[in-house]
Amino acid sequence: MKDKSFKIIKSSGEKADFSLSKLRRSLFSSGADELTVDNILNVVRDELYQGISTKEIYNRAFALLKKSKSIYASKYKLKKAIYELGPTGFPFEKFVGALMTYSGYSVKIGEVLQGKCVSHEVDIVAIKNGEHIVAECKFHSAKTNTCNVKVPLYINSRYQDIIAEKKNTKECPNEGWVVTNTRFTLDAITFGSCVGLYLLSWDYPKDNGLKDRIDRLGLYPVTVSTLITNREKQFLLSRDVVLCRQLLNDSFYLDHLGISETRKTKILSEISMLCNTH
Structure with missing residues (x-):
């Protein structure tokens, strides 16, 4: 793809120039390695068009990260995960x-x-x-x-x-x-x-x-998980389980949700890596 300026539409409705370096930084913040980041950037750049929304760019990068490794996707969606703590405060x-x-x-x-x-x-x-x-x-x-x-x-x-x-x-x-x-x-x-x-x-x-x-503290909200459904997240929040770290200590809540042992193992493995615990 030839280097050219692309106008994107921000969530506020404003137009702005697409910043490859900003997207690169956000991808690195997920913990993804350089090869993974470069591969994702190449795919996203090839799919850009004038007037694409930041939401579309985010969704595409998120999907590619999730395909590579779910923990990358979880960290990448942190900001969105905070919004998912709603609708009440x-x-x-x-x-x-x-x-x-x-x-x-x-x-x-x-x-x-x-x-x-x-x-x-x-x-x-x-x-x-x-x-x-x-x-x-x-x-x-x-x-x-x-x-x-x-x-x-x-x-x-x-x-x-x-x-x-x-x-x-x-x-x-x-x-x-x-x-x-x-x-x-x-x-x-x-x-x-x-x-x-x-x-x-x-x-x-x-x-x-x-x-x-x-x-820094590895204190991610349960809403970052890519392996837990929205309904399951709302159940956990209603039980005051707001941190992934809490779920590691109170994994019996996953049993209450009827989650299979295989899926439970995957969920606990993902959030254990997020919390940097072994």
């Missing part, structure tokens, strides 16, 4: 709570804290080595949704009300967090930085966003 809260638990925090979900003016239901309270965090999780089921400045403005007012009530006590939090599965606008980041809120999104802070933390 509660599994996302549980997932973020689990990330913090495995990072050494003592975590409580859905705590009601009294503020100076009113009481507040807080998504996550996490404590470790002098850190006392109250975190709010903002889950979006659509990729086009972002967290604008209104979100940290609102959460900061709740955080300050709690501090006003708890100051000079050991129950007083010293960190306020806002966590989202999408992205923050520039104004949201600027405001958060100005007032001292910690903002955590898919790719923010740089090199320490949700994706980086998940990959």
